[in-house]
Amino acid sequence: MPPKTIQIIGSLNIDLITRTPRHPNPGETLTATSFTYGPGGKGANQAVACARLSRSKNNQQQQQQQQQQQQAAPPSTSSLSTPNIHIDMIGAVGNDFFGHHLLDELKANGVDTTRVQQTDGEKTGTAVVIVEEDSGENRILITPGANASVVSPPSLFLPSSSSSSSSSSMTSLPDLIILQLEIPLATVVNIIATARESCIDVLLNPAPAVGDLPRDVYKGLKHLIMNETEAGLLMGALGSETAEAEEEKGSPKNAQDICERFHALGVTNVIITLGAKGVYYSFRNEAEGWGEGGHVPAAEVETVVDTTAAGDAFVGAYAVAVVGHGAGVAEAVRWANRVGARTVEKEGAMGAIPWGDEVGGLPVGGG
Secondary structure, X not given: OOOEEEEEEOOOEEEEEEEEOOOOOOOOOOOXXXXXXXXXXXXXXXXXXXXXXXXXXXHHHHHHXXXXXXXXXXXXXXXXXXXXXXXXXXXXEEOOXXXXXXXXXXXXOOOEEEEEEEXXXXXXXXXXXXXXXXXXXXXXXXXXXXXXXXXXXXXXXXXXXXXXXXXXXXXXXXXXXXXXXXXXXXXXXXXXXXXXXXXXXXXXXXXXXXXXXXXXXXXXXXXXXXXXXXXXXXXXXXOOOOHHHHHOOOOHHHHHHHHHHHHHHOOOEEEEEOHHHOEEEEEEOOOOOOEEEEEEOOOOOOOOOOOOOHHHHHHHHHHHHHHXXXXXXXHHHHXXXXXXXXXXXXXXXXXXXXXXXXXXXXXXXXX
16 A cells, blocks of 8 residues: 655745844844754755654664665665655755755655755745744744745646656655645645645645735635634734734633634634643534534643744644544644644754654554
8 A cells, every 4th residue: 555645835944043042132232152054944844744753763764774775786675665654845945055955854854855946046045043042932034045936837736757756756646735834825825726626635834824815725724723823813814803802812712713713714624732821623523514622731841942843843743643643633633732842842943853753642653
């Protein structure tokens, strides 16, 4: 039986990370504690989250060794195992040092990068991240670079064997497409419409939130995952945010009201992450048209070190639980909640995302 496929279409950035005791005030200069750079971008982070959380760390290392042996030996001698979920990344990077570094990191984590375009005319996208050490909170400035060139041609969802990317192992339509809003909005809208026509489930993480997201985006959308700030911005754009709702933000009652509004627009599963207050989820019974929701308290965290990749890790974990393990919404949310907690305990973005065998609660898939 061929592996399930999760296809992530989104941004690939290099994160330029500065750690500081506190954020500087306007006009103030501070001496930072440290500076590092590494692969990031919401699309790339979520792809790595899917890849890591559908594998064990040891098995991934074994696969890399087998791939090296395969390159040095005739094909008939290879016994490379197949993971239970194939992770396919679509996006764009520049033909520069950062771009090559990003692709190498994704491949090392088990992501298929065949469909990531390298463009000579654009630089790889960057994200300047300032992390406040005392709280672990971050502020981010993004320069899209090559991400702005991502478009959705008619062949986007076709198996790679039918396109120029014949070296990809993807041989059928994806089981799930994951999207964010760090590539052109018109591209995202077009992808969702095409996926709907092709009966492909879509998970939309509307981050960073925009006020002009067309209502048609929500029609038939399978999964909508957002934080409470993004939920408020989207609801405001729909003309639904009130002063009373703003005061109750983060409360289960207000979260359910928000979920019901998105259900009415056509979304099946709505998940709102609430930071230290946990997660609220709601799913619609498609046969009867009603929604059922629940609140999951925040998972225990030893020390909050860096929240940069927590949301992306949550999205990847939820997708793996649903696609790879056939989990229901409630079970997927609980596991993703634990994954997010483990992620904030480490520095960085991709490097902080745990592997499947480092988080309990769901069985680790093959590979």
